[in-house]
Amino acid sequence: MKKLALILCLFAGGLLLMNAHYLPMWGDPASPASTHVSPYFIENAYEHTKTPNMVAVVLADYRSYDTMFEAAVVLAAGFACFFLLRSRARGKKGGHHYYRHIPTGVTIKIEEGGKLPAENSKVFRSIDALWTPYDPIIQTTCRCLIPFLQIYSLYVLAHGHYSPGGGFQAGVVLGATIILLAISHNLKTSLKRMSERTAALWSIIGVFIFAGTGLLCLLLGMDYLNYEVLAPLLLSDEAMARSHSILIVEVGVTMAVMAVMVWIYYNLSSAGQQDEGL
Amino acid sequence: MDPIMMEFSQHSPVLIVMAPFLLGMAAAAAGWANRKWAFPMAFLGLLSGLIAAIHMLIKTAKGEILVYHMAGWLPPFGIAYRIDTFSALILTAIMAVALINLVASRASAEKDFTEKAPAWYALYVFFVSGLAGMVATEDIFNLYVLLEIASLSAYALIGMGHNRAPFAALNYLLMGTIGASFYLMGVAYIYIATGSLNMTDIAVILQEMGPNPTITMAFALCMTGLLAKMAAFPVHGWLPNAYTFAPDATTNVMAALTTKVSIYIMIRLVLSLFPLSLAFDTGIIADAMVWLATIGIFAGAFMALAQKSFKRMLTYIVVVEVAYMVGGFWLGNRAGMTGAMLHILNDAAMTLCVFMAVANIRARRGADAFSDLKGLFQTMPFSMGALVISGLAIIGIPPTCGFFSKWYLISGGIEAGHWGFVIALLSASIINAILFFKVFEIAFFEVPAETFGQNSREHESDHHTHHGLPSLAMAEARISMLIPLIIMALTLLALGFMTGGIVNLFIDPAIPGQVL
Incomplete structure (x- = not known):
């Protein structure tokens, strides 16, 4: 069976290689891909949308419908992880629990069967079973890094009209900051900053901003996602309305990507229990 | 129609995807607000999808072809949807199947997934809107994006099943991803050669x-990818396990729709x-495909014979049905293509019906091994009635719809002189008959050793009739599962009676004139 698979793979690879010399040369300006639709985008993108970054225009306007569903795929991934992994069963790992006595800073271990402090106790705080000692260097470094990373992500988002960037990248950077917080401190700290409910709702709202913008265009009497019709609402002419709408949908994408990344991390790192984890 | 409705109705090509999708997100959000709202939102979403589909069905029947330009950009620069008679027909089938199964599965979904039921509804609706988009779109890359969302939701829906479901879902994920990658590579080759992604535009360029x-x-890559996605014979391996171990609520819709949409x-x-x-x-290609289908029919049918549980047996029948459609289409003549296209519709309906009947049995008896089916005609007469109708449809006995599509397939085979395929079709019918009559026999004549959980209480008086068989108290499935099932069973008959109209109005215009 393995040999058969190998032969099949070699056969398929050979076919692809044999076909390779029929393909146009790399970067050939006369190839169909560079002569059919590209010139239209290159010539008209700025005029249509007043946005210098053509990639952003193709992504968020000419082919905005694809991009919306890419954001939706990300959302579906978040829900898939939640649906498959999330469980409410708590404390199954090992059986013992660690708590910190806040007034003294002492860490105590409660063996299996021992009486646990109340969930909302002000004196004892539950800490991870795989608890590693407090590391001031890592925590301080990350605390310094996170705000700058977050500002940078906003820059990536806002500057998507002019340079490489945009919603997906900004969302990844922003999501990474929350995950960095969880890694450098612990899952509970980041859950306190951004709960699972927030992550889930943000991811839905993010995609909804994109899809809802499209719906608004439809309700105002134009085709789905045809931003032109939003011009009166955005107090601008049609081309600028497209430019502004690109930013609006990119904000939606950023929110969705960021929230889904964090949400998936929560579920993966704690095996769906969201109490403790890396 | 008043002007506002007129205005709104021209958007039905996009609303069929976006209305379910947006309301599916609302159902998802309900999970964190008020769980009671999840089902109504999902229901409303699929209902509006169905309304849009029927609206398009009526419009296309009048000879209109609906084209919708996303974001107002004309193809090939923007993404377009293009709906002809046949796509409208399939869209209606998708939405109707999904809606009926949603209603029928509500109870079991709420019971199985409790707090996560809203996520199930959301993924279910995402899955369906992905499939609908795949059927409606005219853009080959957009098709891939929608394929992604439909598949991703499908993996999650399957993974939540029992036993080895996570493993089966992983297997499906690997096969599905490989299939999708092949398709995507095909798209890349097409783009390299033509510079376009719009189907109509590409067709003109290629001409x-x-x-x-x-x-x-590109053709080879796309077809290979789609064969893996539709579980055609040599690459069908993921299907039986995935569908057996998935929750019933998921299997019903997936068996009915996934493979059919890939064939579409x-x-x-x-x-x-x-x-x-x-x-x-x-x-050469066409011949190879028909022979592949012929072998697939035999292989699937024999594997179905070897199964010991009902649901698992049916998953192999799905593999056989896929081979019918692939073979019929690649015969390359009008009769064969008509048969394949009609069978997409009929098979979606009868697969849903038979799986729903099994879901009802499993809900009552908790198992579906053949030995668990004893005495079912007495305890669940209505579910078994529906099962008989769907069984007859799968075997291909008139007046059920299954007969008519098979008739077209066989006459296509005869016309093309492809006797291997004809013999395969006929033998598959016989094997299906053996399979189903074995089930009917067990369920009708054999007596369960002990009365099953639910009805033992009602059965204390225990008076035997004098006909030889002890009478068992009725223990039907709950009414919300039974009514959709009966509707589906009647649909199988109705589709059979409407065959002529469907073929003339919706299928014939979609086959190009060169095909004789």
């Missing part, structure tokens, strides 16, 4: 261009994107 090895390669896409690509001469002129 002017003449034979081109890159396009042949294969048909659409061959008929309206690639030049027909590429697919049929040499005869």
